[in-house]
Amino acid sequence: MIRLDPAPDSTVDVFSRETPAALTVDPGATIVVSSLDAHGFLRRQREPGEQPPRMFAEGRGHCLTGPVGIRGAGPGDVLAVRFRSLVPGEWGWTVAAARDTWLNRRLGVADGPPTWLLWELGAGQATSNLGHTVRTAPFLGVVGMPPTETGAHATIPPRAAGGGNLDCRELVAGSTLYLPVTVPGAWLSLGDGHAAQGDGEVAGTAIECPMTTEVTLDVQKTAAIPGIHAETPAGRVTFGFSPELNEATADALGAMVSWLQILYDLDRRAALALASPVVHLRVTQVANGTWGVHALLPHDAIGSGG
Numbered sequence: 001m002i003r004l005d006p007a008p009d010s011t012v013d014v015f016s017r018e019t020p021a022a023l024t025v026d027p028g029a030t031i032v033v034s035s036l037d038a039h040g041f042l043r044r045q046r047e048p049g050e051q052p053p054r055m056f057a058e059g060r061g062h063c064l065t066g067p068v069g070i071r072g073a074g075p076g077d078v079l080a081v082r083f084r085s086l087v088p089g090e091w092g093w094t095v096a097a098a099r100d101t102w103l104n105r106r107l108g109v110a111d112g113p114p115t116w117l118l119w120e121l122g123a124g125q126a127t128s129n130l131g132h133t134v135r136t137a138p139f140l141g142v143v144g145m146p147p148t149e150t151g152a153h154a155t156i157p158p159r160a161a162g163g164g165n166l167d168c169r170e171l172v173a174g175s176t177l178y179l180p181v182t183v184p185g186a187w188l189s190l191g192d193g194h195a196a197q198g199d200g201e202v203a204g205t206a207i208e209c210p211m212t213t214e215v216t217l218d219v220q221k222t223a224a225i226p227g228i229h230a231e232t233p234a235g236r237v238t239f240g241f242s243p244e245l246n247e248a249t250a251d252a253l254g255a256m257v258s259w260l261q262i263l264y265d266l267d268r269r270a271a272l273a274l275a276s277p278v279v280h281l282r283v284t285q286v287a288n289g290t291w292g293v294h295a296l297l298p299h300d301a302i303g304s305g306g
Contacts, residue, residue, distance in 0.1 A: 027217065035213070079188065083214075134196050
């Protein structure tokens, strides 16, 4: 099995097509990627809020493993990222009220010190330093490629081309994420492991943790629909990203309506009517300066009648 572990020459904190690939594989390859937590801590926190040494002392964004080049991939192709397994590390953290944002101001928590939770992870659950337990459902917050332009690009916002900081809790093991390829070779980076997260990532962080991810990377010339979409254990998923919530919502729903048209041979009005009783619209995240919305069509939502 091909393995890529985090090291100074195999981690990045920005997206850039100019960064040398840490690994190059053929389409169809299955690889195991180990990633540090989003901050790139080189050892675990011993108490909530402790700041251990980091991979990047002055990090510009998430600590990601990569880039991974895929031979023959290029703009116009679709990269299929199949998540075969996602295994969190033994610990994780959550921090709230760490930044002066519109939401923290609205909630009345922007002017005080941040609050940290430290989690012990194992056996499908997380236990906080305050004694609360939650079920884990691990996924990666960031899976993406650089924008087409040269230079360094932030890992914080999700992007409609190439992906990035999607923060979609549906992308658990068994999911396939379809990303439009933005640059020759794809230059995929992965990380920002989340042991558990609610829709919205309302505090700005989930249970942030190291992650070991087994993925199969394949290149397709076509996909079911244009743009970023996914097939997950919960159902089909489409995405919208925009500074405006209404625009993100319309993009996510519009893509799902298009998918329903193809699946059931419907005109657009009929597909929208069919969507109304079965499609779930969810705020993916509120944390990244760009609204994320996803539409979910459960696999068993529509029967054949009779």
